[in-house]
Amino acid sequence: MRIVRVTDGTNETYGFVKDDKIAIKSEITELTGVPIPINVKDFLFDGWYEEIKNKTNELEYREDISKYKLLAPIPNPNKIICLAFNYVDHAKEQGLQPPDDPALVIKPRTALNHTKSDIVCPDFVTQLDYEIELAVIIRKDCKNVSIENASEMIFGYMIFNDVSARDIQNKDKQFTRGKGFDSFAPCGPWITTADEIQNPQNLKMVTKVNGEIRQNSSTSNMFIKIPEIISKITKVMTLQKGDIISTGTPAGVMLNKPNAVYLKDGDQIEMEIEGLGTLNNTIKVIKSN
Incomplete structure (x- = not known):
């Protein structure tokens, strides 16, 4: 459904x-x-x-x-948890090895956004980037979940764009400020229930900017798989019903690339994950006070 x-x-x-x-x-x-x-x-x-x-x-x-x-399918999740460098191809393009344990970033729920909306970028951000990700919606409160039982904690899936200000991220040496701007978490367009997705670890995922393919990969390139992600997170913190876990992005982002083409005012972003629909957003650069 x-x-x-x-x-x-x-x-x-x-x-x-x-x-x-x-x-x-x-x-x-x-x-x-x-x-x-x-x-x-x-x-x-x-x-x-x-x-x-x-x-x-x-x-x-x-x-x-x-x-x-x-609208954003979940209006007020208690937590939005994002994983960094969890795709083999993305880690490789950064000259890194994927971490054995989830590298977590907490994104504020005030960043939530929806399809066919503007991603609002203050003009002091100079390196705005996209990240297509498969997001997992947690079904019920859970703690210390085994890998074998982790799938029972999943209500469904949706597309998530972990929008990132790379200049701020690189300056801060941590990710919260660069990923935490209002509107920097477009998601949706809806929740697809878990029973509709036969294998969430084998879904095609594509990002286009102004019609040009920038990311073209599959959730099969995920390093830590979804059941292990849930299990390992619940060893640290209680997951609550409605929490969003965004499971990382594949290769193709602009981060640390020579001659990187970052997002600019008016750019159209289209993200599609097989079986989950399409997420469309427009970049709107605003003058900061």
């Missing part, structure tokens, strides 16, 4: 996506008889989705999704 959070310009709601159609919350309640909650996080993680999912064949998908603005 593809679960989307949307607004019609006045009211926020959520629903299921099928092709170019949407069944919104009111239709789901009407046709299934289940009074699902207003809050999408309650729906996803407090048992309501499990109650409704076997009745979704009754839905008619009455409206075009184009009537709505798509």
Whole structure:
């Protein structure tokens, strides 16, 4: 199932996506008889989705999704956790070996952004970069999870762009400020539930900037695989329902490349991961105070 959070310009709601159609919350309640909650996080993680999912064949998908603005699928996750240098090809292009344990960066939820929106970049940032990543949505609170049981903690997947100001990142020698700007975490366009993805470790992933392919890889190049990522993170911190884990980016970013072509005002970014849809954003450079 593809679960989307949307607004019609006045009211926020959520629903299921099928092709170019949407069944919104009111239709789901009407046709299934289940009074699902207003809050999408309650729906996803407090048992309501499990109650409704076997009745979704009754839905008619009455409206075009184009009537709505798509929002970040999870509105207020407790944590956004990103992995650095977790792809063999990306680490190699940086002259590094992938780390045996997850190299973690915490991104603030105020960075959340959505598809068909602007990535807002203050003009003092001179090296703005993209990172296509497969994001995992955590199903329930968990601690000290084994690798064997880790897949049971996954609700679903989505595309995540770990936008990064490389000049700030290189200056600070750590990643929080350079990755933490408002709007630097576009994600979506929806959540695809785990049962829809047969093998999350073998998905094609492509980034295009103004139509030019910049990243062309696969989640098969991930060094630490998803179950081990979850297991190792939960040995450090409790994961909570709705947390987002962004699992690293493949080769093709501009970081530390000679003659790097960084993002500029008006650039169009298109990211696609097999089975998860497409994430589209535009760079908007603004004058800083």
